[in-house]
Amino acid sequence: MKTVINSKNAPQAIGPYSQAIETNGTLYISGQLPVNPTDNTVPETIEEQVEQCFANIGAILKEAGYGFENVVKSVVLLDDLANFAAMNAIYAKYYTEKMPARLCYQVSKLPMGVKVEIETTAVK
Numbered sequence: 001m002k003t004v005i006n007s008k009n010a011p012q013a014i015g016p017y018s019q020a021i022e023t024n025g026t027l028y029i030s031g032q033l034p035v036n037p038t039d040n041t042v043p044e045t046i047e048e049q050v051e052q053c054f055a056n057i058g059a060i061l062k063e064a065g066y067g068f069e070n071v072v073k074s075v076v077l078l079d080d081l082a083n084f085a086a087m088n089a090i091y092a093k094y095y096t097e098k099m100p101a102r103l104c105y106q107v108s109k110l111p112m113g114v115k116v117e118i119e120t121t122a123v124k
Helices: 046-063 081-094
Strands: 002-005 020-023 026-032 071-078 101-106 116-123
Touching: 026 046, 046 081, 046 116, 071 081, 081 101
Parallel strands: 071 101
Antiparallel strands: 002 020, 020 026, 026 116, 071 116
């Protein structure tokens, strides 16, 4: 059985997908763009964009009854690997022990021209 998770405190899906799906104690969060859900704006800097991604991920985790301590894997997409150190510094604020597995790619382009997108999997 799968449950669709939808938080009003994260950007709404703009296509045929869900913000997140929970099944058998696992939460699969779709890639989160750095979009502020209250006004649909995107911050300028990579640091601000990564923080906004984590705010969106946190809202979805909370809606589903999870926390960052439940995250087991992240996939980070960057438009430029030159932003890796800045992203990593913010990432390290959210995962301080028992860090999740992670994959990080440079991609040629992301939706809305953003610099980062983060997908997350969490387990209870």
